Amino acid sequence: MSDANVRIPEEARDRLAAIAAAEGMSLRAYLARLADTLLTPAERAERAEQARAALQKWTGYAPTRAQEQDLDSELDRRLAQAGAR
Numbered sequence: 642m643s644d645a646n647v648r649i650p651e652e653a654r655d656r657l658a659a660i661a662a663a664e665g666m667s668l669r670a671y672l673a674r675l676a677d678t679l680l681t682p683a684e685r686a687e688r689a690e691q692a693r694a695a696l697q698k699w700t701g702y703a704p705t706r707a708q709e710q711d712l713d714s715e716l717d718r719r720l721a722q723a724g725a726r
Contacts, residue, residue, distance in 0.1 A: 654668075661671030680688065697703045704712070 658668045661668045664671065
């Protein structure tokens with residue numbers, strides 16, 4: 642495995658190191674695990690499409706793009722409302 646240098650603010654490095662230590666890991670091991678668990682935008686889009694297809698097959702529900710956007714807007718509104726409490 643090769644090493645790479647990544648420049649980040651000292652505060653971010655210290656925070657990540659503290660999180661890693663709390664999990665009993667080195668910062669290097671924690672960052673490697675983090676990289677293995679996060680999805681790229683393309684991977685997230687692929688999984689979302691798979692979930693939509695599975696739900697459509699299971700329920701028969703196939704919202705239009707406009708309906709999806711309306712539902713997303715409603716979810717954003719409710720999250721903002723909950724966060725303001």
